[in-house]
Amino acid sequence: MGNIQKKLTGKSEDGKRPERGAGLKSQGNELFKSGQFAEAALKYSAAVAQLEPAGSGSADDLSILYSNRAACYLKEGNCSGCIQDCNRALELHPFSIKPLLRRAMAYETLEQYQKAYVDYKTVLQIDCGIQIANDSINRITRILMDLDGPSWREKLSPIPSVPTSVQLRAWRPTAGMPPDQVGDSSNHHQPGTTDEKMFKTLKEEGNQCVKDKNYKDALSKYSECLKINNKECAIYTNRALCYLKLCRFEEAKQDCDQALQIDNGNVKACYRRALAHKGLKNYQESLNDLNKVLLLDSDIVEAKMELEEVTRFLSIKDNTASFSKEKERRKIEIQEVNEGCEEPERASEEVSTGCLAPEKGNTSNGPEYSGKLLVTKPNNAYEFGQVINALSTRKDKRACAHLLAITEPKDLPMLLSNKLEGDVFLLLIQALKINLIDKDPSLVYQHLLYLSKAERFKMMLTLISKDQKEQIEQLFDDLSDTPSKHFTLEDAQALKRQYEL
Incomplete structure (x- = not known):
C-alpha cells in the first residue's frame, strides 16, 4: 500500500519525502520543452536509475522514461540510442504508440526502411488515424518498391498482430490515464455523446467533405469512424476513395482489402482496389480485380474502360504488344454502384x-x-x-x-x-x-x-x-x-x- 501511495502522490507514507523519480521526470519534461535535449536525457537517466530497483512495480513509469529519453536521442540524431530505448520501453509496455513511432522514425533516418515500415504498420493497427504514420507508410512503400521491386513485401519481417484490447485503447475515453499516455484530444468523444451518434455524425461530415472534394478532411472523419466501429464496410470504401483522390494508392489498397474481408462481394471495394493497383503499377493485380468487378456486374462501363487501359499497360510492360493508336479519352463521372445510403451520394471518381x-x-x-x-x-x-x-x-x-x-x-x-x-x-x-x-x-x-x-x-x-x-x-x-x-x-x-x- 505504501508503494502505491508513494507512486500516486509523490510522497512517502508520512507525506514528507518527495518521490525523486517523478520530480526528475518533470524536470526532464521541462528541459525537453525548452529544447535542451541533452540535459533532459540526463534527467530521464537519473529517474531511470531511481526506479529500476523497484522492478516490475515501476514498469509503466520506466517505459515512459525510456520513451522520453528516446525522444531526446532522436532529436539529437542518436538513432541507435533511440532504438535501444524504444526496445526497452516496448519490453516493459508492449504496443505503446510513442516508442513505436520514435523507433520507426529512427529506422527511417538510418534508411532501414523495412523495419520502419513494420513499426508504422503496427502503429496504424493500434490507431489508424495517426497522420504521420499514414504519410510515412505511403512514402516508404514507394521507396521499397524502387529498391526491391514488385516482391518488396516478401522481404519484410512479419508485422505483429496487435491484440484487440490494445486497439480499443486508441479510441476509448482516456480519463484516469497518466498524462504521458493520453492521446490527441481530437480522438476523444464529446461528453454525453454515444458512440452510435458520434459515428453517424462523423460519417455524415465525411460524406459532405467528399461532396465538397475536401478529401483530406473526409479522410480524417472516416478514420475517426473506424475507431468507433471498424466493422462497417462502407467506411473503408469511402476512405479508399479519399486515398485514391490523394494518390495514396497503398493505403487505398489496404482499405479495400479490409472491406473485402468483411464483404468479399463488395463491388466498390474491388473496383477501387483495381484503381489502387493501377496507381501502384501492379497491372496484373489490377486486371484480376477488374475482371472480378465485371463478373459481379457486367454493366459497369467504367470497369470495362479501365480493363482496356490496364491491359494495354500490361502488354507494354511485358513487351508483347505496342500502341498502334490511343483510343479517344474523355473525363467520365462514374455513377457509383448503389449501396443504399451507406456511402456519400454522388461521390464520383474521375477514372479517365x-x-x-x-x-x-x-x-x-x-x-x-x-x-x-x-x-x-x-x-x-x-x-x-x-x-x-x-x-x-x-x-x-x-x-x-x-x-x-x-x-x-x-x-x-x-x-x-x-x-x-x-x-x-x-x-x-x-x-x-x-x-x-x-x-x-x-x-x-x-x-x-x-x-x-x-x-x-x-x-x-x-x-x-x-x-x-x-x-x-x-x-x-x-x-x-x-x-x-x-x-x-x-x-x-x-x-x-x-x-x-
Whole structure:
C-alpha cells in the first residue's frame, strides 16, 4: 500500500519525502520543452536509475522514461540510442504508440526502411488515424518498391498482430490515464455523446467533405469512424476513395482489402482496389480485380474502360504488344454502384483523366509508338500522374515539353507529389533541354527550380547514371549561356549546385 501511495502522490507514507523519480521526470519534461535535449536525457537517466530497483512495480513509469529519453536521442540524431530505448520501453509496455513511432522514425533516418515500415504498420493497427504514420507508410512503400521491386513485401519481417484490447485503447475515453499516455484530444468523444451518434455524425461530415472534394478532411472523419466501429464496410470504401483522390494508392489498397474481408462481394471495394493497383503499377493485380468487378456486374462501363487501359499497360510492360493508336479519352463521372445510403451520394471518381486525347495524324514521336498525343492541362496530382506516366511510357519528349509549358512551375512539387521516379525525372530534363531551352529559358529555369523542391528530388540525384548527370549539366550550361532578365548567371549557378553538379 505504501508503494502505491508513494507512486500516486509523490510522497512517502508520512507525506514528507518527495518521490525523486517523478520530480526528475518533470524536470526532464521541462528541459525537453525548452529544447535542451541533452540535459533532459540526463534527467530521464537519473529517474531511470531511481526506479529500476523497484522492478516490475515501476514498469509503466520506466517505459515512459525510456520513451522520453528516446525522444531526446532522436532529436539529437542518436538513432541507435533511440532504438535501444524504444526496445526497452516496448519490453516493459508492449504496443505503446510513442516508442513505436520514435523507433520507426529512427529506422527511417538510418534508411532501414523495412523495419520502419513494420513499426508504422503496427502503429496504424493500434490507431489508424495517426497522420504521420499514414504519410510515412505511403512514402516508404514507394521507396521499397524502387529498391526491391514488385516482391518488396516478401522481404519484410512479419508485422505483429496487435491484440484487440490494445486497439480499443486508441479510441476509448482516456480519463484516469497518466498524462504521458493520453492521446490527441481530437480522438476523444464529446461528453454525453454515444458512440452510435458520434459515428453517424462523423460519417455524415465525411460524406459532405467528399461532396465538397475536401478529401483530406473526409479522410480524417472516416478514420475517426473506424475507431468507433471498424466493422462497417462502407467506411473503408469511402476512405479508399479519399486515398485514391490523394494518390495514396497503398493505403487505398489496404482499405479495400479490409472491406473485402468483411464483404468479399463488395463491388466498390474491388473496383477501387483495381484503381489502387493501377496507381501502384501492379497491372496484373489490377486486371484480376477488374475482371472480378465485371463478373459481379457486367454493366459497369467504367470497369470495362479501365480493363482496356490496364491491359494495354500490361502488354507494354511485358513487351508483347505496342500502341498502334490511343483510343479517344474523355473525363467520365462514374455513377457509383448503389449501396443504399451507406456511402456519400454522388461521390464520383474521375477514372479517365481527359488529359490525353488522340490527335489525328501519323506523326511519330519515337521508335516505339505512333500517334501524337494531345495534352491538356491536368487539374490535380492524379491527372498529372496519369499524363506523365503515359508520356514516359511513350518517351514522348515533345508532348512532355508541351505539358510543362502549360503547367505552372510552382505547382510542380504538388503535382509530382511523392511519385517522382527515375524515368519521369529524366523525361522532364530531356523535354526542358530539347524543346524548351531555346523557346523560353526563363520557364526552364523556373521548372528546374521547383523540380528541386519535389519530395523525392534528392533521392533521384543519387540514382541517376553518369550519362544522365551529364545531360543535366549540359542543360545548365545552355541555361547559363542564354541571357534572361528573369534570372542571373549567379542564380543559374546556385541552382546548378542544388543538382549537385
